[in-house]
Amino acid sequence: xxxxxxxxxxxxxxxxxxxxxxxxxxxxxxxxxxxxxxxxxxxxxxxxxxxxxxxxxxxxxxxxxxxxxxxxxxxxxxxxxxxxxxxxxxxxxxxxxxxxxxxxxxxxxxxxxx
Amino acid sequence: xxxxxxxxxxxxxxxxxxxxxxxxxxxxxxxxxxxxxxxxxxxxxxxxxxxxxxxxxxxxxxxxxxxxxxxxxxxxxxxxxxxxxxxxxxxxxxxxxxxxxxxxxxxxxxxxxxx
Numbered sequence: 001x002x003x004x005x006x007x008x009x010x011x012x013x014x015x016x017x018x019x020x021x022x023x024x025x026x027x028x029x030x031x032x033x034x035x036x037x038x039x040x041x042x043x044x045x046x047x048x049x050x051x052x053x054x055x056x057x058x059x060x061x062x063x064x065x066x067x068x069x070x071x072x073x074x075x076x077x078x079x080x081x082x083x084x085x086x087x088x089x090x091x092x093x094x095x096x097x098x099x100x101x102x103x104x105x106x107x108x109x110x111x112x113x114x
Numbered sequence: 115x116x117x118x119x120x121x122x123x124x125x126x127x128x129x130x131x132x133x134x135x136x137x138x139x140x141x142x143x144x145x146x147x148x149x150x151x152x153x154x155x156x157x158x159x160x161x162x163x164x165x166x167x168x169x170x171x172x173x174x175x176x177x178x179x180x181x182x183x184x185x186x187x188x189x190x191x192x193x194x195x196x197x198x199x200x201x202x203x204x205x206x207x208x209x210x211x212x213x214x215x216x217x218x219x220x221x222x223x224x225x226x227x228x229x
Contacts, residue, residue, distance in 0.1 A: 004156070034217070043205060043222040044157070080122055098170070100145065100209075103217060104156030114182075 002027045006090055006105035013080055014113050021075040021108045023090030028071050031095040035075050038087045038107065047088075048075070052095065058113050080112045116140070118221035120206050126227045127196055135191040135224045139208030148181060148203040156170050157205050160178060163189060164211075196228045 003026045013019055023033070032051045036044040047058045048064040050073070056065040061078040075085060088110050091102040119138040127133050139146050145164055148159035159173040163183045171181070178196075183189040193200055203225050207218040 036220075041225070042118075044207075044220040046217060046219070049217055090157070100147070100162050101159045101170070101173075102147075102149075102157070104149075104158070106154065106156045 002030075002092060002094060002103045004090060004092060004103050004105035006088075006108050008108060009106065010109040010111075012111040012113065013085040015080060015082055017080050018076070018078050019080055019110070019111075021077070021088050021090075021110070023073040023074075023075070023105055025071045025092050025103075027094070028068050028093045030068060030092045031099050032091070032093050033064075033066055033073050034091045034102070035062075035073075036091065038089055040086075044089065077110075080110075082112045082114045084112050085110055118206055118208050120204075120221040120224050122224060123222065124225045124227075126229060127199045128229055129196060129198060131196050133193050133226065135193075135204050135226070137174070137189045137191070137206030137208075137221060139187065139189070139206070140219055141187075143208035143214075143219075144186065144211050145185065145209045145218075146183060147209075148189070148191050149185055151203045151205060151223070153202070160191075160204075193226075193228055196226075198228045201226055201228045 007022045035047045035051045050066045063076040087107040089107045091104045128181040148160040151157040177180045178194045182189045190210045203223040205223045207220045210218045
């Protein structure tokens with residue numbers, strides 16, 4: 001059974017810092033990996049989707065990397081801003097018969113202090 | 115275009131009552147998913163529809179939970195004899211089709227509180 005772990009569970013940084021969020025998964029047979037943002041009381045906003053054949057994806061100040069063989073992904077946020085404060089969730093989609101199902105980690109709660 | 119919508123946004127009910135949660139997917143999306151997010155946890159898969167049929171309902175916790183999608187668009191998640199442990203945010207997502215690399219788009223969720 002796929003398990004996804006996110007470290008750290010919470011992170012607090014001053015505005016302007018660069019930071020890295022970590023995600024690991026136990027079964028490397030994934031189809032893709034997705035990073036989401038969740039604001040309090042809100043749904044999920046997709047940030048980046050990395051296919052299993054890709055090594056990284058970039059969008060603005062965000063860069064996500066994927067090392068499928070080691071079961072790891074990182075989300076790098078450059079020049080953090082207070083508006084980046086949210087919970088960040090990592091999710092993987094399996095490549096087998098259940099290739100429609102996302103398995104999520106518990107998330108990292110990020111606070112960026114002005 | 116419009117995203118995935120869910121109603122109600124909040125639902126408070128007493129233990130033992132019946133509730134229905136509604137999801138309107140993005141127009142044209144054939145695949146629809148329900149997830150449940152308990153406090154402090156990531157979302158967990160409940161059920162997947164491809165068209166009108168439930169292709170995988172293995173995530174439904176027990177037979178008090180049931181979901182339908184009669185016309186292949188709107189879906190309703192139904193919970194009978196609610197328990198306090200059912201309190202969670204119920205998230206709906208849709209995608210163009212169900213397999214592999216396509217992205218799932220999530221709605222804002224329904225926060226269910228069972229008192």
